[in-house]
Amino acid sequence: MEIDVSLLGAMAEARQFLAGFFDGDGTITLKRPATPAQHPRPYAALSQAYNSGVPPELVHVQSRWGGSMLKSRGRTDKRRDTWMLSFDSATTSTLLESVVERHGISKRLEARLALDYIHSERANPQEAFDQLVAAKKDRQDLDIDPERITPAYLAGLFVADGTVTLNRGLPFANIAAKRCIKLLRAIRDKLGYGTVYDYAGWIGFNSANAVAFLQMIRPHLPSCQKLPQLVLVLEHAGSSNAIRGKRKTPEEKEKAKTTLTELKRLKRL
Helix, strand or coil: CCCCHHHHHHHHHHHHHHHHHHHHHEEEEEECCCCCCCCCEEEEEEEEEECCCCCHHHHHHHHHHCCEEEEEEEECCCCCEEEEEECCHHHHHHHHHHHHHHHCCCCHHHHHHHHHHHHCCCCCHHHHHHHHHHHHHCCCCCCCCHHHCCHHHHHHHHHHHEEEEEECCEEEEEEECCCCHHHHHHHHHHHCCCEEECCCCEEEEEHHHHHHHHHHHHHHCCCCCCHHHHHHHHHHHHCCCHHHCCCCCHHHHHHHHHHHHHHHHHHCC
């Protein structure tokens, strides 16, 4: 049987996207058993805030990996509900091994610890839990392989923890990772552009660099909250003289205001 190499590539990119998404908004922990006689089991989940139904990015992941979708009782802020996609034991094991450990960066160690617990017959649940907590608190000493920083991985990380907007009428994008500044620096070094703000915990892309970054990740984005925002900013950039180093006309200034208003509307959804 002949294997379609393009399909294999697409599968790898899909897992790289999910690894980035999980590095941003994923959770790995041990779930309390139903009865004292049972051992705690590793538990993986993805969460997103959204106030217009189920987040499309979680629907995208669920269509491929299954899982149970739940809406939290509270809110992450005054206007957005939190949705969580959680996975059963078998899917958690596969997800951690084939996605997070193989393609992830900031949560790779947590995935490895959880997998070691799964495969060990004499694992101590409390010790495993303590190791996971310690790994979550300190991600600054991670060994980062720059080959893992692919456009698909960055697209997933952007969906989880990215922002796109206009700054003084010019495109601006960023990715936050407060617990892993080392990852932000590695992204900057791999791309050759971007500014890392250690105190704030994010990497920013301005003007032409923002356009380059958004164009790079766009082919890897599924249906998600930030896709319409990204498209809107790229369309604005395509007609902006300021990107090309020219003075903005009054019409362009007015268009920038209109675009920014529409961006704010999209972000309220």
